[in-house]
Amino acid sequence: MAIIEVEHLYKTYQSKTGEVQALQDINLSIEEGEIFGVIGLSGAGKSTFVRCLNLLERPNSGKVLIDGRDLLELSERELSLERRHIGMIFQHFHLLMQRSVLRNVCYPMEIRKVEKKEARQKALEYLRTVGLEDKARAYPVQLSGGQKQRVAIARALACEPRIILCDEATSALDPQTTRTILALLKEINQLYGITIVIITHEMRVVEEICTRVAVLDQGRLAEMGTVKEVFENPKTPAARRLLFTKDDDWGEADKEEVEHGIF
Amino acid sequence: MAFSDIVSMLWGGTGETLWMVLASTAIGYLGGLPLGVLLTITDTDGISAHPVLYKILDLIVNITRSIPFLILLILIQPFTKLVVGKSYGTTATIVPLTVAAIPFIARMVESSLKEVDKGVIEAARSMGSGKMAVILKVLIPEARISLLVGVTIALGTILGYSAMSGVVGGGGLGDIAIRYGYYRYETEIMIITVVVLVILMQLFQWAGNLLAKKLDRRRG
Ligand SMILES: Nc1ncnc2c1ncn2[C@@H]1O[C@H](COP(=O)(O)OP(=O)(O)O)[C@@H](O)[C@H]1O
Ligand SMILES: [Mg+2]
Numbered sequence A: 001m002a003i004i005e006v007e008h009l010y011k012t013y014q015s016k017t018g019e020v021q022a023l024q025d026i027n028l029s030i031e032e033g034e035i036f037g038v039i040g041l042s043g044a045g046k047s048t049f050v051r052c053l054n055l056l057e058r059p060n061s062g063k064v065l066i067d068g069r070d071l072l073e074l075s076e077r078e079l080s081l082e083r084r085h086i087g088m089i090f091q092h093f094h095l096l097m098q099r100s101v102l103r104n105v106c107y108p109m110e111i112r113k114v115e116k117k118e119a120r121q122k123a124l125e126y127l128r129t130v131g132l133e134d135k136a137r138a139y140p141v142q143l144s145g146g147q148k149q150r151v152a153i154a155r156a157l158a159c160e161p162r163i164i165l166c167d168e169a170t171s172a173l174d175p176q177t178t179r180t181i182l183a184l185l186k187e188i189n190q191l192y193g194i195t196i197v198i199i200t201h202e203m204r205v206v207e208e209i210c211t212r213v214a215v216l217d218q219g220r221l222a223e224m225g226t227v228k229e230v231f232e233n234p235k236t237p238a239a240r241r242l243l244f245t246k247d248d249d250w251g252e253a254d255k256e257e258v259e260h261g262i263f
Numbered sequence B: 001m002a003f004s005d006i007v008s009m010l011w012g013g014t015g016e017t018l019w020m021v022l023a024s025t026a027i028g029y030l031g032g033l034p035l036g037v038l039l040t041i042t043d044t045d046g047i048s049a050h051p052v053l054y055k056i057l058d059l060i061v062n063i064t065r066s067i068p069f070l071i072l073l074i075l076i077q078p079f080t081k082l083v084v085g086k087s088y089g090t091t092a093t094i095v096p097l098t099v100a101a102i103p104f105i106a107r108m109v110e111s112s113l114k115e116v117d118k119g120v121i122e123a124a125r126s127m128g129s130g131k132m133a134v135i136l137k138v139l140i141p142e143a144r145i146s147l148l149v150g151v152t153i154a155l156g157t158i159l160g161y162s163a164m165s166g167v168v169g170g171g172g173l174g175d176i177a178i179r180y181g182y183y184r185y186e187t188e189i190m191i192i193t194v195v196v197l198v199i200l201m202q203l204f205q206w207a208g209n210l211l212a213k214k215l216d217r218r219r220g
Helices: A046-053 A076-083 A101-111 A116-129 A145-157 A175-192 A203-209 A227-232 A237-245 A252-259 B003-042 B051-066 B069-075 B077-084 B090-113 B118-126 B131-142 B144-168 B172-183 B187-215
Strands: A002-015 A018-031 A035-039 A061-066 A086-090 A163-167 A195-200 A212-217 A220-226
Touching: A002 A046, A002 A195, A018 A046, A018 A195, A018 A220, A035 A046, A035 A175, A035 A203, A046 A061, A046 A163, A046 A195, A086 A145, A086 B118, A101 A116, A101 A145, A101 B131, A116 A145, A145 A175, A163 A175, A175 A195, A175 A203, A195 A203, A203 A227, A212 A227, A212 A237, A220 A227, A220 A237, B003 B051, B003 B090, B003 B131, B003 B144, B003 B172, B003 B187, B051 B090, B069 B077, B069 B090, B069 B144, B077 B090, B090 B144, B118 B131, B131 B144, B144 B172, B144 B187, B172 B187
Parallel strands: A035 A195, A035 A212, A086 A163, A163 A195
Antiparallel strands: A002 A018, A002 A061, A212 A220
């Protein structure tokens, strides 16, 4: 059975200039153990989509089924419990700046009321998995971007997740670091069988680790298939645009543009 | 007046002032902190957005904050009498000081908490944090430096108010300054009293900043 199923998902934002149809009739299912990519240009609705998967954003209509359970039908309390086993990592890491690395990783266990000593031990294990056990006592401000993202991954692991959602997790990192972070995600996927959903505007990210990919275009699902199918034989103009206009420059220019919000 | 008398008078006044300022700041935070949290979470982009409740609280805070302290002091005298049994003296002054402090502190707490990165709050929510966990484990600890600076400002402001209360026999250094400087033209005593007030203000600020620096993990 699919671990994530999305049916007829619609999301509309009200803005000053009128309505924005961020998502329109999205249907897809993601199998357990997959690394599923969602790619699209800036404003295509990728972040909205991934935020609907754990209801950080509530869709206007449709269904979001995790293990067959519709999240939209859960009470706030039940939803919180469900979220505790869905990890999420972000472009800008979102670590607690006033907490040490170790205590950041402890956070998800803290809210699950895991005993303190046990939590610390587990947190150290997760830090070992991401290769940062020697930074346990450091504070986020003392870490590089790649290291921060590793801490965020360790924190996601501390949710003992079956799913990890990544929203542009490598977009603030240089190409070298991006590769090591992607390798780490792949390792986690294989080691623990965690299903990973990767949102990105970078082709290379999808090419490097995804099994299947969905192309979002102006809030609609333009195309979906294995990475090979979509990249070798794009059927829609949207997919072709992504493939041919974005010239895979992993260079600094790309990174800068991301930071200035052009993408 | 003998020098030793002046010293003992100032010493007593300083004690009274510290008692008034510390007590009303402490009680002020007991009310102002929860109110500030409420203002933060009920605002439109808060974790418990509730526009109507926010508007009401916002209005109450604005109204109480715009009443000049001296007027407030006199306005609530009946209430003060009800609470402490009399409407003058050091302990009685704590009542109006606290009433003035609560909305002021709430506003500062609100502005401190709103500085916390929305992304961090969202990350906490994505991990299944309940609202209490967001408030107690994210909002307040992440804003702690700004909150601490707020405490310093609150102490300073309330110190100023407490000096004003000297006009109605509120006790403390302000009372001494007004009694001797204004009514008896003993300018020296007034000046010395003001100097002591300035020193107190500096001490609060120095202690607050020192603690803030020590606790801040955002610097390497
Ligand atoms: N909170 C919001 N309010 C109004 N419009 C929004 C909001 N969030 C996103 N949008 C709009 O929805 C569309 C999709 O945004 P988003 O999901 O962030 O795209 P992507 O992540 O692919 O760049 C964009 O047009 C964006 O401007
Ligand atoms: Mg986005």
